[in-house]
Amino acid sequence: MRQRGVQLLQRRLLPKQGASLINVRTLAAGERLFDKILIANRGEIACRVMRTCKKLGIKTVAVYSEADRNSVHVKMADEAVCVGPAPSVQSYLNIPAIVEAARKTGAQAVHPGYGFLSEKIEFLDALEKENIVFIGPQRHAFRAMADKITAKTVARKAGVSTVPGNLSLQSTPEEIVKMANEIGYPVMIKASEGGGGKGMRIAWNDEEARIGFRLSLAEAKSSFNSDKIFVEKYIEEPRHIEIQVLGDSHGNYVYLFERECSIQRRNQKIIEEAPSTFLDPATRKAMGEQAVALARAVGYQSAGTCEFLVDKNRNFYFLEMNTRLQVEHPVTELVTGVDLVEQMIRVAAGHKLPFRQEDLSMKGWAIEARVYAEDPLRDFLPSIGKLKRYIEPRGEGIRCDSGVEEGSEISIYYDPMICKLITYGKDRAEALQRLRGALDSYVIRGVTHNINFLRALTDHPRWISGDINTKFIPDEYPEGFKGHILNEQDKHVLAAGAVIIASRIIHTQVSLNSHVSTFNPAEFHKERLSELVVQIGEEKFNLQVTVNEITNTSQKLTATVTGPDANAKPVTLSISSGYKRGDLVFDVYVNGVPTRLQALSISDGMPTYSIQLKGTEYPVTVFNKRQAELFPIMPVIPKLDTTKLIVSPMPGQVYSISVNVGDKVAPGQEVCVVEAMKMQNALRAVAGGVVKAIKVKVGQAVSRDQILVEFE
Numbered sequence: 001m002r003q004r005g006v007q008l009l010q011r012r013l014l015p016k017q018g019a020s021l022i023n024v025r026t027l028a029a030g031e032r033l034f035d036k037i038l039i040a041n042r043g044e045i046a047c048r049v050m051r052t053c054k055k056l057g058i059k060t061v062a063v064y065s066e067a068d069r070n071s072v073h074v075k076m077a078d079e080a081v082c083v084g085p086a087p088s089v090q091s092y093l094n095i096p097a098i099v100e101a102a103r104k105t106g107a108q109a110v111h112p113g114y115g116f117l118s119e120k121i122e123f124l125d126a127l128e129k130e131n132i133v134f135i136g137p138q139r140h141a142f143r144a145m146a147d148k149i150t151a152k153t154v155a156r157k158a159g160v161s162t163v164p165g166n167l168s169l170q171s172t173p174e175e176i177v178k179m180a181n182e183i184g185y186p187v188m189i190k191a192s193e194g195g196g197g198k199g200m201r202i203a204w205n206d207e208e209a210r211i212g213f214r215l216s217l218a219e220a221k222s223s224f225n226s227d228k229i230f231v232e233k234y235i236e237e238p239r240h241i242e243i244q245v246l247g248d249s250h251g252n253y254v255y256l257f258e259r260e261c262s263i264q265r266r267n268q269k270i271i272e273e274a275p276s277t278f279l280d281p282a283t284r285k286a287m288g289e290q291a292v293a294l295a296r297a298v299g300y301q302s303a304g305t306c307e308f309l310v311d312k313n314r315n316f317y318f319l320e321m322n323t324r325l326q327v328e329h330p331v332t333e334l335v336t337g338v339d340l341v342e343q344m345i346r347v348a349a350g351h352k353l354p355f356r357q358e359d360l361s362m363k364g365w366a367i368e369a370r371v372y373a374e375d376p377l378r379d380f381l382p383s384i385g386k387l388k389r390y391i392e393p394r395g396e397g398i399r400c401d402s403g404v405e406e407g408s409e410i411s412i413y414y415d416p417m418i419c420k421l422i423t424y425g426k427d428r429a430e431a432l433q434r435l436r437g438a439l440d441s442y443v444i445r446g447v448t449h450n451i452n453f454l455r456a457l458t459d460h461p462r463w464i465s466g467d468i469n470t471k472f473i474p475d476e477y478p479e480g481f482k483g484h485i486l487n488e489q490d491k492h493v494l495a496a497g498a499v500i501i502a503s504r505i506i507h508t509q510v511s512l513n514s515h516v517s518t519f520n521p522a523e524f525h526k527e528r529l530s531e532l533v534v535q536i537g538e539e540k541f542n543l544q545v546t547v548n549e550i551t552n553t554s555q556k557l558t559a560t561v562t563g564p565d566a567n568a569k570p571v572t573l574s575i576s577s578g579y580k581r582g583d584l585v586f587d588v589y590v591n592g593v594p595t596r597l598q599a600l601s602i603s604d605g606m607p608t609y610s611i612q613l614k615g616t617e618y619p620v621t622v623f624n625k626r627q628a629e630l631f632p633i634m635p636v637i638p639k640l641d642t643t644k645l646i647v648s649p650m651p652g653q654v655y656s657i658s659v660n661v662g663d664k665v666a667p668g669q670e671v672c673v674v675e676a677m678k679m680q681n682a683l684r685a686v687a688g689g690v691v692k693a694i695k696v697k698v699g700q701a702v703s704r705d706q707i708l709v710e711f712e
Helices: 004-014 045-056 072-077 095-104 120-129 137-145 148-157 173-183 206-226 283-298 329-336 340-348 426-441 451-458 460-464 474-476 488-511 521-530 627-631
Strands: 036-039 059-065 078-084 109-111 165-170 187-191 200-203 229-233 239-247 253-267 266-274 303-310 314-321 365-372 389-391 397-403 415-424 443-445 531-536 539-552 556-561 571-578 585-590 593-599 608-613 615-622 645-647 651-659 671-677 679-684 691-694 707-711
Touching: 036 095, 036 415, 045 072, 045 340, 045 397, 045 415, 059 072, 059 095, 059 329, 078 095, 095 120, 109 340, 120 137, 148 165, 148 283, 148 314, 165 173, 165 415, 173 187, 173 206, 173 229, 187 206, 200 206, 206 229, 206 671, 206 679, 229 451, 239 283, 239 340, 239 679, 253 283, 253 329, 253 474, 266 451, 283 314, 283 340, 303 340, 329 340, 329 397, 329 415, 329 627, 365 451, 415 426, 426 451, 426 593, 426 651, 451 460, 460 474, 488 521, 488 531, 488 539, 488 585, 488 608, 488 615, 521 531, 521 539, 531 571, 671 707
Parallel strands: 036 059, 036 109, 059 078
Antiparallel strands: 165 229, 187 200, 187 229, 239 253, 239 303, 253 266, 266 365, 303 314, 365 415, 389 443, 397 415, 531 539, 531 615, 539 556, 556 571, 571 585, 585 593, 593 608, 608 615, 645 707, 651 671, 671 679, 691 707
């Protein structure tokens, strides 16, 4: 009976036309839960927890900083309480304020989400004093697992394979260097508390170890209010695979299989999937059983995740246990049919898990892409601003976990993640194809985003084949991500899209002038559309266009394309589209093959359109012959020479300045550090020289491209 219940749950959770994927109530008759839960978090995870609470009939309380007053999670909750100013240490890490909010609103329990206070024993203690239930592990499990060093010690005693290294805390750069030399480079310098890729640096020599210690320490203090740092061996080219576990207060434990999390930048995951393409059944079972053994050893009661590094021979090493809900939990929910938030709430209310290990299985494939406000072309530096236009993709097998809406602000104070975009399919190929379509349909205006990079990954042969490890991004993009490289077919698609837009504009103009007796539509079309020059980057294509059909809802054209190689044979394109004025997303068919485009910037009076293809924006200019002759003589604004300047690559706050006026600086030398979105970014001299002027002070807020230091 229990097995049949899980199978029914899985079937009902499968994606259908964009419906909610977590809308199934599985409580047994008579089970008592909480009446009101406070969510001690913000953004997408706060919204995610609220959705399950509402499904279960539980009222919710949001907490918010002054910067988040108008946020989606505040609007979504039944009640909301301001807990402090924008900086997280004064609001979302403000334990007294959050506990008081729970007490005042009568919340019987608190769900911490992930990050912030989710792994703080002090928070659990403060709640317990007010008889408020913490929805997460209990104190004994926290003490054993919340600190990475203690967790590794406990894991070793429980018979779990661990990464080689010294588990003592290091408090100075010299201690880090000494320990790194004892272990042997490369090493990983890590904050003992926290997660999310913050407070982590790889070092390959003594100098990198010193710098890594300083930056890891700064991030640990900023993000987790902790100064505990340790060092361990860095295992080269491993896969990062984690096991989801659940435990209750009745001695029941299960593992919900694995998530592959190897695609990372700055030690932070950006693509996750379940199952892994790499694990065989024997390794999966062994990892799952070790994860359960560790959970059992500490009496774990909630949802938790055991993270492992797995080498090419499928040897696996325990990294840490995340005693909270993971960012990437949706992929597990989709392939198992289990609502993890619901199970956390049920366990916290004292109920047994409704299934055993033999009841669980994986069905289908799920992939999660983290959509960030950041610039992949500038080493993934974060971006801030207002979401001027924001439309999430919808459709079968698509789930968007977000906490923003059109008009939301992406600020410097918090993590720059916009959304977790998850797709589900019967197999990896279908899930991947749905991810491509969802990324192509995702409309984000007002901030720089990473959809261009995510989209490039979905077409990368190595990732498609599943041949990945944690060094995938630095290996495949050693000079950084340079954007999508257009092939001939892409150029034809962009040209076709631009001609479709131009023809729609011309068709509108024909309609507006049709009442004029002297107006000749055929001549107007011929003059404006029949002979065109389309410029993409530095390349120009000549198009002879024949209009086969233009109605209010469809366009069919034929274009003969020549160029930019004058010796190449002309190519004939059959082009069709249902593009209408005002469409942000549209499909263009070139010789019967569909491609999804976005029209970012369209104006009747300008021949240059901004078109997004595969996540990348391209200016595409459509000239008639006369315009093509005049355009090259237009003046060009010269670019600023920044070799003698240090400019801020993003909005943020000056964390430190390591030079003085008159200092001689070598190329590559660190000049200052700018903190943005809880990350420390060291800025270095390009050409070097003597410091002429320092334009800012430590602690000063700076904007993107603001000059910080000037050289003679």
